[in-house]
Amino acid sequence: MTSSTLLKERLPTLLRVEAANYWEIEDHIEQLAEQPAEVQQEILRQVEAIWPVSQALCFIFLDQVPKALQCLHHSQLSAWVNATLDVYEKDGLQQAHRFMAEVEANFLCQIRGEAGISLVEASGRLLPYLRGLAGFELELAAATEVYTDGKTIFLPPEITLFREKSLNFLTYKLLASCQWALLAGGTFDLRLDPEQPPLSELSEPVAEMLKHHRQSWPVQPFPANFWNLFPQPELAADLFTLLETRRLLARLRDELPGLMRDSAVVLAQLHRQRPEAAMQRDKNRLLEALSQWLLQGQIKGDWPAAEQERLSRALELLDGESTPPESATPATTLNQTSALYQFLAQLPGEYRPEDYQPLLGGRLRPAAVAASRQQQREEQRQRFIKALGLVLPPTADGQEESPEATTRQAPSPPTSEHAALMPPPPGPPPESPEAEQPGTRQPEYITLGEQEIKLPEELRELAREIRDDLGRIPEHYISAALEQAGGGMATGAGPDAAAEEQAPPAGALVYDEWDYRRAGFRKNWCTLVEKKLPPVRSRFIEQTMAKYQGPWRLLKRQFEMMRLSQRFLRRQRDGDEIDLDAAIEAFSDLRAGQAASDKLFIRLTRDQRDIATFFLVDMSYSTEGWINTAIKETLVLICEALRVLGDRHAIYGFSGMRRSRSELYHIKHLDEDYDQAVQDRISGITPQDYTRMGPPIRHLTRMLSDTDARIRLLIIISDGKPEDYDDYKGDYAIEDTRHALIEAKNAGIHPFCITIDRQAHDYIPHLFGAVNYIFIDQVKRLPLRMPEIYRALTT
16 A cells, blocks of 8 residues: 555545545645655554544644654654643643644754743742742732732743753742742831831931922832832832842842752853843943842943943942841832932933843832732721621620620620720630640630620631731721621611611612512512622632643533534535535426526535523622632633633622622623633632522523523522521522522523532422532532533523
């Protein structure tokens, strides 16, 4: 059998190409027919490996393999294909196409040990190191510039500084450690309050400058409020960052000597890659010289002798502080920045910040740090108020307080003026169990008037976090918790008394609620408010996809097969091939003297998917813990699969408290792309309040009814139990939810429930029907069921 015959016979069989469509692979056969038989055998073996994974990728392989064989031996094709499949299963078809198209850079360099390392690859080892160093849950994310917002450290998506991966990983480690040192070293913590006397560590010129600018103080976080005191803020910012990098490197040498000893080769390489200082212009020349001096103690290239005096003067100012760098503080950096700025300002020429390349510390972004800290404080405030409100006894008249929650009875209802969080007493009473257990943390108490309430462990930890950040527990935190416990949650006039007195907020929507006891609706009973879910920048999406890499491959293949469904349409006026049956029939009609049809072609078409899916995600307090994590992971897998499939979908979360405060959280609108903003909102899904299902179901039913789609789905992801703080419990809550689902069905919408729970409940079939729900106790089981269920729902 000749090599060309081998390809002609086996390739159509492997690709399942019918004789009528042979033209699709004819070009590939012609290109590969000249290859030796052993090469063609190897190509056919790789086709067998790729085809079951992705048909599209297989055709890309046939396009690219002739070019690849120019630099690869045929024995390397298997490794090349395996590497490509890894890229495909991780990043999709487009990235796999790019990987194949650049075989030299993406594959051969790896074989020769010249490969860089990506942040995704390095994160597995880098993130535990960083969190152990910081002592809290820092995150990593890719960005074009190195910086931190206080909660996430942003690093380059890939480092190719060295040929050895170990040195590229060490570079990541050094960059991440420098960003940690910025946070641990107090770079963003100094507060230059214009109402207070200047810091004692500041030099007299800096103190006078702050005093002079008190009346026109810039409303910006530190150190930006310091930079903007200078005529050229960009120059002051780059000087401050350069000097802070010097201080932090000295701190790292003192605290992490092993890392800095190993990183000497990284610093030397960074020094070699910097431009020659003598080639820079004006003020940039001296700033570049200082940067190189701080990296290696020498300047790259020949430094002009005429400017040696300027450099010596700048180094004198740099070392003018008596404090050694490892013991310096941000105030030390302020003094050095001011002195160097005044010296540079006297030099001729301009400063061009776009021409200056920052050192390994990157450029500081104090506004991002301030925004991140403000968001964290707001989250802590809300968690503290909610947790403390649940601990405090109700204060309405006639409401008895729980004897377990107090140690002394207050003579009158407490107010915020008489409330305070008290530190733990010197030691527990002798009869206390804590006295018998050495090392047990002593309890903290809240005093309400003359009443003391012991705080649970979780609330004590939260109170300590707030104290560490703000120095104290703000009084309005306690006032808000008292209002929630005594006003918003008081039940002296019935569970719904407080809610009925509140007017609906602006823009609120009002819905009926079904009361099965009277077989009728309670008219205009529930108020629903649409709210924005604050995004959270984290690695949750990336970690989820890595965690479920195996099940995701199966899920992706299943959905790709659904997307590629296609069929032949016969008797068309135009098409890809001639319809022989129609042509014979037309010829017969002509011979018989009748008018012949012009529909003589066959056209290959893909079925158009006209589907709109709304996901309603339970964000109630009952989902806290593993259920909330499982819901988010399930949502990530489904959204990634629907992105492959191309179906339109929207995502909303729901929670609330009482009929007057049902809340719907926007995560993704129907026509919104599944982009970084949506992913950040998914990461930000956190447990809120209660599970009143009726209003959000009725609202999404209305939205879906206004959506033009052939198939409309409402998929609810929940732990399955409808319940609220008031009388929305038991049979009443189940029957209202069931009636809302019946209303959706009557509107032509198909509701379905994915229940994340460890056990099945009898009320779920009653709510959704016998075949309109699934129980998932492990997210890994989702890929085994979801394609089958979604196919059944959408066909």
